[in-house]
Amino acid sequence: MNQPAPLDAVMRTLADPTRRAVFERVVGATEITVGELTRGSGVTQGAISQHLKSLKQAGLVAERPEGRNVYYRAESKGLAPLVDWMSHYGVFWRERFDQLHALLKEMDP
Amino acid sequence: MNQPAPLDAVMRTLADPTRRAVFERVVGATEITVGELTRGSGVTQGAISQHLKSLKQAGLVAERPEGRNVYYRAESKGLAPLVDWMSHYGVFWRERFDQLHALLKEMDP
DNA sequence: CCAAAGAATTAGTCGACACTAATACATTAG
DNA sequence: CTAATGTATTAGTGTCGACTAATTCTTTGG
Numbered sequence: 001m002n003q004p005a006p007l008d009a010v011m012r013t014l015a016d017p018t019r020r021a022v023f024e025r026v027v028g029a030t031e032i033t034v035g036e037l038t039r040g041s042g043v044t045q046g047a048i049s050q051h052l053k054s055l056k057q058a059g060l061v062a063e064r065p066e067g068r069n070v071y072y073r074a075e076s077k078g079l080a081p082l083v084d085w086m087s088h089y090g091v092f093w094r095e096r097f098d099q100l101h102a103l104l105k106e107m108d109p
Numbered sequence: 110m111n112q113p114a115p116l117d118a119v120m121r122t123l124a125d126p127t128r129r130a131v132f133e134r135v136v137g138a139t140e141i142t143v144g145e146l147t148r149g150s151g152v153t154q155g156a157i158s159q160h161l162k163s164l165k166q167a168g169l170v171a172e173r174p175e176g177r178n179v180y181y182r183a184e185s186k187g188l189a190p191l192v193d194w195m196s197h198y199g200v201f202w203r204e205r206f207d208q209l210h211a212l213l214k215e216m217d218p
Numbered sequence: 219c220c221a222a223a224g225a226a227t228t229a230g231t232c233g234a235c236a237c238t239a240a241t242a243c244a245t246t247a248g
Numbered sequence: 249c250t251a252a253t254g255t256a257t258t259a260g261t262g263t264c265g266a267c268t269a270a271t272t273c274t275t276t277g278g
Contacts (some may be wrong), residue, residue, distance in 0.1 A: 008126060014124075015120045015121050015124035016235085016236075017117060018236075019236090033254080033255090034255055043238090044238060044239080045254085046257080046258095047258090048255095048256090050256090051236090051253060052235085052256095052258085053257095053277055065255090067246070068246065070254080070255065079199055082248080086192070086195075089132070093176070115253070127266075128266090142224080143226090144225080147225095153268060155225090155226075155227080155243090155269080156268075158264080159265095161226095162227095176274090176275060176276070177223065177274060178223095178224065178275095179226090185242095
């Protein structure tokens with residue numbers, strides 16, 4: 001009766017503006033460290049770490065530790081639950097999403 | 110520096126599972142009353158009214174009062190901010206969303 | 219006209235969570 | 249080795265919001 005639960009995590013995680021901004025910066029960069037993300041974020045390094053933890057648990061980002069730095073990158077399929085949900089409840093976009101999905105299935109082996 | 114604000118409202122509104130479920134039921138039905146939505150929702154009529162208020166303010170639903178009933182329906186362009194955001198930050202889906210956007214522009218006069 | 223039904227609003231409660239400050243842990247530089 | 253740097257974690261605080269119970273308002277049925 002419910003969606004996979006992943007959707008819940010994705011929605012809840014992206015609902016917070018600060019955390020969404022972090023995600024957007026991660027997406028914008030190929031790879032980015034916690035320190036860089038902290039700069040100009042307006043919040044503490046600890047807060048950024050916590051947000052990254054949430055994003056990771058939601059499957060939206062992945063990490064690559066290197067020395068004393070940790071590089072974060074966007075998880076390519078992280079938004080899939082959201083895409084799936086929109087394909088079901090997108091109203092107005094639904095038929096078009098369905099067409100898109102069919103199209104993507106062909107394009108993606 | 111920020112996204113249109115509407116995105117914030119849409120995200121925050123759809124983040125709550127109960128409210129999202131309400132939205133899904135509204136989408137599923139052509140039109141539906143508060144009473145029907147309350148039935149089987151697990152929460153009070155007052156709570157449903159509050160959720161509908163949020164959904165309305167986020168531009169996700171519209172109302173049509175008729176007698177002592179109020180019929181709610183999905184607002185077709187309500188999810189547009191979310192679609193736009195995903196077209197920017199959808200990673201992996203981005204190119205495909207861009208194609209979709211171009212496609213929609215043609216289809217929609 | 220009165221009672222009942224449908225919906226919105228209010229005040230109040232409780233839990234979730236975003237944040238800070240402080241600390242702990244690991245790694246690199248000198 | 250020692251100090252400094254980068255990140256994660258912890259406890260504690262304050263705010264926000266989801267919910268209920270109760271009330272109000274409107275409309276309809278008898």
